Amino acid sequence: MKFGTKAIHAGQEPDPATGAIMTPIYQTSTYVQESPGKHKGYAYARGKNPTRTALERNIAALENGKHAICFSSGMGAIDAVIKLLRPGDEVITGDDLYGGSYRIFTKIFEPLGIKFHFVNLTDVSGIEPLISSRTKLIWVETPTNPTMQIVDIAAVSDIAKKHNILLAVDNTFASPYLQNPLTLGADIVMHSATKYLGGHSDVVMGALVMNDDALYEKLFFILNSCGANPGPMDCFLVLRGIKTLHVRMDRHSANGRRVAEYLRNHPRVAKVYWPGFTDHPNHEIACRQMRDFGGMISFVLKDVSLEETFRIASNFKVFTLAESLGGVESLVNHPATMTHASIPKPEREKAGVVDNLLRLSVGIEDVEDLLDDLQQALT
Numbered sequence: 367m368k369f370g371t372k373a374i375h376a377g378q379e380p381d382p383a384t385g386a387i388m389t390p391i392y393q394t395s396t397y398v399q400e401s402p403g404k405h406k407g408y409a410y411a412r413g414k415n416p417t418r419t420a421l422e423r424n425i426a427a428l429e430n431g432k433h434a435i436c437f438s439s440g441m442g443a444i445d446a447v448i449k450l451l452r453p454g455d456e457v458i459t460g461d462d463l464y465g466g467s468y469r470i471f472t473k474i475f476e477p478l479g480i481k482f483h484f485v486n487l488t489d490v491s492g493i494e495p496l497i498s499s500r501t502k503l504i505w506v507e508t509p510t511n512p513t514m515q516i517v518d519i520a521a522v523s524d525i526a527k528k529h530n531i532l533l534a535v536d537n538t539f540a541s542p543y544l545q546n547p548l549t550l551g552a553d554i555v556m557h558s559a560t561k562y563l564g565g566h567s568d569v570v571m572g573a574l575v576m577n578d579d580a581l582y583e584k585l586f587f588i589l590n591s592c593g594a595n596p597g598p599m600d601c602f603l604v605l606r607g608i609k610t611l612h613v614r615m616d617r618h619s620a621n622g623r624r625v626a627e628y629l630r631n632h633p634r635v636a637k638v639y640w641p642g643f644t645d646h647p648n649h650e651i652a653c654r655q656m657r658d659f660g661g662m663i664s665f666v667l668k669d670v671s672l673e674e675t676f677r678i679a680s681n682f683k684v685f686t687l688a689e690s691l692g693g694v695e696s697l698v699n700h701p702a703t704m705t706h707a708s709i710p711k712p713e714r715e716k717a718g719v720v721d722n723l724l725r726l727s728v729g730i731e732d733v734e735d736l737l738d739d740l741q742q743a744l745t
């Protein structure tokens with residue numbers, strides 16, 4: 367089946383009891399047992415819930431994976447992956463990560479004895495010198511946040527396989543419509559389903575997708591033991607959101623292209639980060655591993671103070687000043703003080719997150735209204 371058909375149908379069939387077309391919200395914490403231990407695969411809803419099962423099968427199908435596990439948030443999913451590791455283990459990861467990923471790595475897991483190397487993963491030659499017998503995981507985010515650099519997933523996968531290291535890819539920015547890391551050699555795909563999968567800014571959720579049965583068992587054990595499971599109502603919302611994922615992503619990408627080109631020609635804009643430009647340093651890799659370039663764009667304002675940047679960020683009428691991304695509505699964000707505030711300033715600036723950088727999540731509104739809004743906000 368092709369993507370759009372899978373988005374609408376995979377994992378779902380009319381409810382056997384009633385014929386309901388939509389998977390019901392199984393709002394239950396526990397399930398009847400015929401005799402102790404004998405049940406229909408559902409015993410207690412921290413472990414499994416039928417609404418979640420439908421969603422997990424759907425997300426697995428979209429990523430061309432065998433198994434998916436949903437979590438109560440993207441951070442819950444990341445937490446589960448790092449809990450595969452033990453004190454003394456090491457992780458190689460990017461220097462341009464989602465702020466929450468940087469925070470959980472440095473503030474929660476480093477004190478527990480796991481070491482993280484933060485490097486520029488767009489240069490894959492920097493990876494091998496850091497590998498030792500203690501290296502257990504490479505954690506990739508691509509496109510990176512907020513500077514939209516592209517990491518060559520297949521090239522990193524070759525290195526990971528050669529050294530028998532797990533490769534996990536945070537695929538939140540691309541969504542499964544634009545990029546499928548398992549197909550490029552990753553072992554685990556992670557999503558903040560809060561973003562494009564849910565798509566309507568009305569739910570917080572995370573997901574992991576993998577092919578390996580043993581890896582699935584380990585991660586499911588962590589979910590069931592630690593309890594970061596999503597509720598059935600949230601699973602229903604994401605299941606519904608995904609039905610339009612392919613249609614939304616096409617529009618996000620088309621609007622993103624128009625906005626990126628508009629900004630690039632604007633006299634008040636010094637730099638635009640968008641992997642669709644032919645002179646973007648990783649454009650060729652982006653073309654190889656992504657179907658299109660999505661709706662995430664960052665830009666640097668020319669010669670402005672923090673105050674003036676704040677004034678512009680607060681000036682929008684259609685774009686809303688808010689954290690998060692991937693919803694139908696356009697958002698503007700000031701990474702240095704919002705999404706990336708937990709990263710110390712010197713490291714932040716090294717990664718390009720300067721005080722006059724703004725990040726846009728371009729929604730699926732009429733693009734003329736978005737361009738008009740940019741024009742008035744930038745004057």
Ligand SMILES: *Cc1c(COP(=O)(O)O)cnc(C)c1O
Pocket residue numbers: 439440441442464466467507511536538539557558559560561570571572
């Ligand atoms: C939002 C986000 C996360 C965290 O997900 P939550 O659902 O907010 O917990 C992780 N990675 C990326 C790239 C994100 O944008």
